[in-house]
Amino acid sequence: MQHGDPAGAQSPTTAVAAVDLVKVYGTGATAVRALDGVTVGFGRAAFTAIMGPSGSGKSTLMHCLAGLDTATSGQALLGGTDLTRQPDRVLTRVRRERIGFVFQSFNLLPQLTAEQNIRLPLDLAGRAPDPALSARVVEVLGIGDRLRHRPSELSGGQQQRIALARALVTAPEVVFADEPTGNLDSHSGAEVLSFLRTSVREWGQTVVMVTHDPAAAAYADRVVLLADGRIAGDLDRPDRATISGALHDLAVPR
Template sequence: MYPPSPAAAPFTSADGAPDGHLTAVAAVDLVKVYGTGDTAVRALDGVTVGFARAQFTAIMGPSGSGKSTLMHCLAGLDTATSGRALLGGTDLTVLSDKVLTKVRRERIGFVFQSFNLLPQLTAEQNITLPLDLAGRTAERGLLARLTEVLGITERLKHRPSELSGGQQQRVALARALVSRPEVVFADEPTGNLDSRSGAEVLSFLRNSVRELGQTVVMVTHDPAAAAYADRVVLLADGRIAGEIDRPDRASVAEALQHLGNQR
């Protein structure tokens, strides 16, 4: 009902390697198995999919479909059993832990449902922390632009406990974007926010793609959140089940219902 289009994985070579000019991150025949023997769970079952540069993509599927596992493997937060997880031309599955940590810090931005801010640091210190760890200096112009657009300029000297949930998530967004990463992974970024704050966060992610050329890959269960994306990739039982281009809330909800009925 929702077959992948040719644009779903812009691969060009015979071995499935992505065209780095088009694809920011990609999975090639990615398999993830948890456990062994009779208790083994195949969370990803040979997934091949590409995520285009300067595009906002949502990953969706029923509970247990493998969407979070896919994102975690692509982000280098989990280890694949087999296959490749490619960031540009870099295969994350063959890197040492030390190199992988450096790649995550310097080339990937993260936004999580739980914000993951350090309570002893100010908002500004939390934003610049990844750059500080990498021995880099924040671009003051970009930092000022991000904090102004996010409406947190007046809160930069405050600690997380002095900020609302929406403000904390905006700090996390600024932290993810200030290093100009190749891709931002967002895992249920509005899950702990009220509807108004959630809409503001999603609008900013949308605008970061349009205005900054950012690549965003978001896992969500919410059709309303997915409607902010350029494209939705659907998973079911650890496999790609289709995609929706230019999604709206109704088309996403229909697709999820269809997948649920097939289980």
């Protein structure tokens, strides 16, 4: 599934894709073209990192693919659903039922216990939890003894594990992770990344992660590079040195 390949972007093995995606902020002389005709697909049961210099469009791409932002033109496809053509009420349901989110800031509700935070997407959707899946997520994340605690009683690493459990317990088609280790120390960050990789390799989860950190991206199966709102590279199973070199090349003026 190569970048810039419309057929590959819409393959049956693709979980989520952009097709000629354009996002412009502002109008006239102050307009900023954050995405400039991006076509890329992200495979099912794969862990993909999106990287690029500051202002390259990586977060904008993720937000459009997740239905959190509206594209100016083009398509953002989740399975067979074009999110760019859906009303807000449908997008809300799609985000709740088919997508999991992990953010840098955890986004846990302070008045709820860890268990209540994990169950929140299911409660909002009126769905009963899958006991087997819930038990497996809690076990793998090692949070069984933290379920009655509130976020203020947990470390940053523990809070991010709760956020990850919340993202996984709905069995979403895709988990989007936006700088998930940005507020964590190196040890806690490595644990979260290992859990994401486990969810892909053992459970067949699809994960798309935005990160600026080559060490974090090296956990992924694939790294998609953006620059100036366009696809600038596609690395298959790269190591940290390869990723760092590719980012350095993007930063060098041409």
